[in-house]
Amino acid sequence: MESVRMGELVVSATDGDELVAIGLGSCIGLAMVDTQAGVAGLAHVVLPESGSAGGPPGKFADTAVPELLAQLERAGAVRRRLAAVLIGGARMFAIGASLDIGARNAAAVREQLGRLGIHVHAEETGGNRGRTARIVLGSDVSSQLAGGERTSLLSLAGRTGAITGAVRGLAGAR
Amino acid sequence: MYNDMQLDALRELANIASGTAATSLSQMLGREVDLQVPRALALPLADAVDAAGDPSETVTGVALPLEGDLEGIVLLLISDEGAAILCRLLGVEPGSDVAESALGEIGNILGASYLAALGSMTGLNLLPSPPTVLTDLLGAIVATVLAQTAGDCDFAFVLDSELDVAGEPCAISFLLLPAGGGADELLTPLGLAGTTA
Numbered sequence: 001m002e003s004v005r006m007g008e009l010v011v012s013a014t015d016g017d018e019l020v021a022i023g024l025g026s027c028i029g030l031a032m033v034d035t036q037a038g039v040a041g042l043a044h045v046v047l048p049e050s051g052s053a054g055g056p057p058g059k060f061a062d063t064a065v066p067e068l069l070a071q072l073e074r075a076g077a078v079r080r081r082l083a084a085v086l087i088g089g090a091r092m093f094a095i096g097a098s099l100d101i102g103a104r105n106a107a108a109v110r111e112q113l114g115r116l117g118i119h120v121h122a123e124e125t126g127g128n129r130g131r132t133a134r135i136v137l138g139s140d141v142s143s144q145l146a147g148g149e150r151t152s153l154l155s156l157a158g159r160t161g162a163i164t165g166a167v168r169g170l171a172g173a174r
Numbered sequence: 175m176y177n178d179m180q181l182d183a184l185r186e187l188a189n190i191a192s193g194t195a196a197t198s199l200s201q202m203l204g205r206e207v208d209l210q211v212p213r214a215l216a217l218p219l220a221d222a223v224d225a226a227g228d229p230s231e232t233v234t235g236v237a238l239p240l241e242g243d244l245e246g247i248v249l250l251l252i253s254d255e256g257a258a259i260l261c262r263l264l265g266v267e268p269g270s271d272v273a274e275s276a277l278g279e280i281g282n283i284l285g286a287s288y289l290a291a292l293g294s295m296t297g298l299n300l301l302p303s304p305p306t307v308l309t310d311l312l313g314a315i316v317a318t319v320l321a322q323t324a325g326d327c328d329f330a331f332v333l334d335s336e337l338d339v340a341g342e343p344c345a346i347s348f349l350l351l352p353a354g355g356g357a358d359e360l361l362t363p364l365g366l367a368g369t370t371a
Contacts, residue, residue: 005220005229006317023229023313026321046219046321053326059219092318093237093306101321130314132230146232146311 009058011041024088026102029133034077048108061108087133089125188212192335194291206340229313236281238302245353
């Protein structure tokens with residue numbers, strides 16, 4: 001299991017790999033996958049905009065989304081086939097009425113995805129509870145509340161396996 | 175970042191302040207409370223979460239934003255088991271609404287006594303706001319606090335003290351997280367600010 005911590009971003013093309021962002025509060029776990037290419041990536045986004053602030057590209061929505069896209073493309077993904085899943089963006093504390101970072105994070109990630117023409121397949125955001133975002137390559141993208149069950153949001157048990165199976169089937173018939 | 179002398183001074187501030195908090199907790203519970211040596215940590219955000227504990231553990235968090243001369247948050251982290259023990263010692267049913275307000279009250283008392291001691295040593299006016307109590311993943315609680323206090327900094331600064339209720343598996347992790355990721359406001363009155371490398 002590869003842990004994707006605050007501000008980090010991980011891409012994998014290895015079947016069975018598990019990418020996990022544990023304990024997303026106001027942060028967003030952004031999963032982007034190209035099922036056909038068998039490539040997936042997860043970013044743990046902390047804040048909407050980088051501005052003058054420092055930090056790794058995965059930390060801010062406006063730098064994380066382009067960076068995740070670039071790394072996925074280098075790993076063989078095709079932009080128009082990418083599906084995005086947003087998890088997190090909760091409002092855990094009633095502190096600071098004007099400071100709903102979770103909602104602002106979700107909006108900023110959505111805006112970046114829209115700008116780059118990346119399809120949002122599913123979203124599990126808002127509320128007041130923490131979540132864990134998990135990608136298991138070849139299986140699915142899921143969200144999980146503390147002490148709860150995993151909710152599968154996107155199946156990755158997809159075409160790659162099916163096509164391989166079909167080709168094998170033909171070879172066997174010959 | 176901070177040099178050794180600055181970190182030593184901050185640790186000593188935390189030591190004295192959490193000693194005062196431990197005395198208050200002891201009086202409240204009628205039990206002896208032991209204090210571990212505090213840590214003064216300046217870490218990248220991701221490492222700061224790990225330093226606070228296992229991010230996947232479900233814990234009770236009590237958050238008290240600061241008012242006064244220092245911006246930031248006081249955060250108490252208590253394991254499920256520890257929270258149940260505190261409730262039992264206070265004579266309330268764990269998991270009930272009353273339990274939540276009792277844990278909030280522990281936050282109030284610890285926060286107020288810690289900040290009063292810290293204030294008298296530094297000359298700063300430091301007060302806690304009313305507490306928010308929540309039970310969730312440690313990672314989600316700490317990351318959400320860090321996003322607010324140190325989100326736009328490269329490093330998070332954390333003063334971390336641990337209070338143990340004697341004879342019980344009950345530890346309270348007491349964190350002071352100044353906003354801006356820094357502790358310059360605490361160092362200035364000691365004449366130790368401005369020498370950062």
